[in-house]
Amino acid sequence: MYHGGHPKGPTIGKDVQIAKFAVGRYETNLLPPPPGGYTKTFGTGLREALSVVIQPNEGIPPSGNIGQATWDVLWPLLDDYHRWQYRVWTPPVIPKPNPVPDLGPLYYGGASVLSHSLTHNTDGSPELTRYYPAFDDGWIAGRTVLAVENLIVAAASGANPGEAFYGAGESKLAYWYGHLTSAPSVGTEFEKGQPVSRIYNQGEKSHVHLGIDARALANLTLLYGATGHGPDYTYGSPTVGVQLREALSL
Numbered sequence: 001m002y003h004g005g006h007p008k009g010p011t012i013g014k015d016v017q018i019a020k021f022a023v024g025r026y027e028t029n030l031l032p033p034p035p036g037g038y039t040k041t042f043g044t045g046l047r048e049a050l051s052v053v054i055q056p057n058e059g060i061p062p063s064g065n066i067g068q069a070t071w072d073v074l075w076p077l078l079d080d081y082h083r084w085q086y087r088v089w090t091p092p093v094i095p096k097p098n099p100v101p102d103l104g105p106l107y108y109g110g111a112s113v114l115s116h117s118l119t120h121n122t123d124g125s126p127e128l129t130r131y132y133p134a135f136d137d138g139w140i141a142g143r144t145v146l147a148v149e150n151l152i153v154a155a156a157s158g159a160n161p162g163e164a165f166y167g168a169g170e171s172k173l174a175y176w177y178g179h180l181t182s183a184p185s186v187g188t189e190f191e192k193g194q195p196v197s198r199i200y201n202q203g204e205k206s207h208v209h210l211g212i213d214a215r216a217l218a219n220l221t222l223l224y225g226a227t228g229h230g231p232d233y234t235y236g237s238p239t240v241g242v243q244l245r246e247a248l249s250l
């Protein structure tokens with residue numbers, strides 16, 4: 001258990017409350033209970049009682065924290081009721097926010113997918129149109145297109161013009177890569193940063209299209225365009241990174 005001056009502190013929990021009860025019994029007036037009873041937060045009163053009195057008395061380095069040596073001093077001071085409370089108490093499991101996947105760029109030297117804002121939907125099946133908002137990137141015919149994370153080619157598709165495929169990312173994001181010179185075959189696995197294809201030649205309009213389905217990762221359909229739902233080829237929605245961070249933090 002750690003006080004607030006420790007990087008891991010302050011510890012907050014039933015264990016701290018029980019420790020305070022023991023410290024209060026170590027010496028009269030060392031840590032008298034406040035009117036509402038001992039709290040669960042490891043505060044400065046407990047820290048000082050330990051570091052100034054108990055630990056020096058007991059030959060324990062005066063850290064002000066409660067490690068095993070200090071706990072061995074406190075344990076005999078507990079009554080049966082508090083020992084029972086301590087034994088049945090289990091520390092709460094603190095859920096950690098899911099990390100945002102570290103997505104790479106679509107081409108060598110390009111910006112991470114996370115820093116792109118989505119600008120239009122993916123035309124195609126109703127599912128594509130609804131759940132795969134997208135951005136265009138690359139802008140040079142023949143440019144190498146990269147896997148933005150570890151992914152497997154989940155299904156074939158077609159882009160008008162060029163080839164396309166569905167990718168299933170390790171992060172659970174799903175992708176639709178469009179306007180490629182060729183599509184890798186279903187089942188092909190790529191590591192992040194590996195070439196998946198090249199940009200199909202549409203003259204000055206040449207680009208790769210990346211639609212992103214975030215439902216499985218973040219229970220979210222990403223916003224795109226000025227309003228979050230269009231219009232096509234407008235800006236204004238938060239970047240992919242910001243949207244995922246918000247959706248994945250608790």
Ligand SMILES: [Zn+2]
Nearest residue numbers: 134135136209
């Ligand atoms: Zn596009």
